[in-house]
Amino acid sequence: MLQKIIYRLKRKLIFNKLKRTKGLTFGTKLKVIDSPIVDIRNGGKIVMGNNVTLNSRNKGYHINMHSPVKLYADRPNAEIIIGDNTRIHGTCIHAYEKISIGKNCLIAANTQIIDGSGHDLSFDNPSNRINTIGDSNPVVIKNNVWIGANSIILPGVTIGEGSVIAAGSVVTRNIPPMVVAGGNPAKVIKSVDSINVFE
16 A cells, blocks of 8 residues: 555656656656656757656566666757657657657667767767767657667668567668568568468
8 A cells, every 4th residue: 555655656756847847748648657867958849649658667567678768859959759659668769850759659678769870970080079969860750660679770760650670670771661670780571461460
């Protein structure tokens, strides 16, 4: 009984903190399990639809989750958009410019989604690389996408509707709709035409 009271109080504190976060808006039935990290700076914004789940709790999750959900929009006017019914587990989403995630997506633990390079290559002056911030290219994840654990989604990528990204993949280029893609770099392994859904 005491544990339930503590859990409810903790959940209420988390919700109150999220409601006060400048630049964050969310729809009805937001489900927050333990404390996510929400960091919005420089006029950025994060918009979540209805019935979104942010799970930062390792206990009860089917694999080991290394960190809480982290939503980070830190460059001027950066945006993170998350559609209705999407579930995000222990994942870092870092927007320099824009990351758009559709409806009904499943994003497994320890995934990294980033639309910026972090630093310039600076081959003309490698010692200056540390002083650079790199460029950006938006990421688009369409509706009904499933991203397996420990995947990395890199700048400029679009993942087509209904596709599945295998665990541990590094997605460096666009993935068409309704395929299974995996590997480093990720490539199409199966398409809907080659899968017998009635097996």
